[in-house]
Amino acid sequence: MILLLFLAGLAGGAVNTLAGGGSFITFPALLAAGVPPVVANASNTFASTAGYLSGAWSLRKTITEGRQVLWRTALLSTLCGGLGAWLLTQTSNTAFNGVIPWLLLFASALFIWGAQLNTYLTRWRAHPNRHDFVRVGFFAIFACVAIYGGFFNAGLGILLLSYMSLAGYRSVNEMNALKLLYSSTISSSAILVFIASDLIQWRQTLILLAGTLIGGYGAGKLSTKIPVIFIRWLIIGVSITVTVYFFYQR
Helix, strand or coil: CHHHHHHHHHHHHHHHHHCCCCHHHHHHHHHHCCCCHHHHHHHHHHHHHHHHHHHHHHCHHHCCCCHHHHHHHHHHHHHHHHHHHHHHHHCCHHHHHCCHHHHHHHHHHHHHHHHHHHHHHHHHCCCCCCHHHHHHHHHHHHHHHHHHHHHCCCCHHHHHHHHHHHHCCCCHHHHHHHHHHHHHHHHHHHHHHHHHCCCCCHHHHHHHHHHHHHHHHHHHHHHCCCCHHHHHHHHHHHHHHHHHHHHHCC
């Protein structure tokens, strides 16, 4: 079981860095190890954060976003991630599980057609009276994604990539780096709530964490050498697979 968790961590950390959706490897591995579902969700968030951090560090040179924007967005993601985690401690998993497939379907469609939608929005917001409205809209969307990530880690990377595609980012490597950075800030605040609520199964989590740390960093180094079109199709493939999986599990 120790080897299973470590290998799941390696694979999950790599997939999170390259595409997103690694939680659909690590979360079932925790369940297979006998960890209760709610605790497995919290423990998976803790373990996945190691891969987010190592992946973000390995891709840090691809980020061109200004520091002021980074700090502002990171702060928002931290606050909203904590809020999402708190909501998890107050809400039944059964109710939320019914919504997850639809959120992932929306995220997948947003990533696939986000560039075309962004082109339309760019033309629409060119009108002076609409610029502030669109900016507030993107702010609200990002806050919702961060709350989701604190509540349920699975699919967070796909949602963040979808948001960035809609927001106009074009470099897949930079999008991946920012996805990992904001996943780290969202999950870090969520972890504090989970620890305070005693929802972390430490032994299994630390084994999984070691794997995600190595897998995330290694995949981050590898991703800059992989053709952009391949990474894009990998992201699309993972997002569709994850969405179908959750609809099947309903």
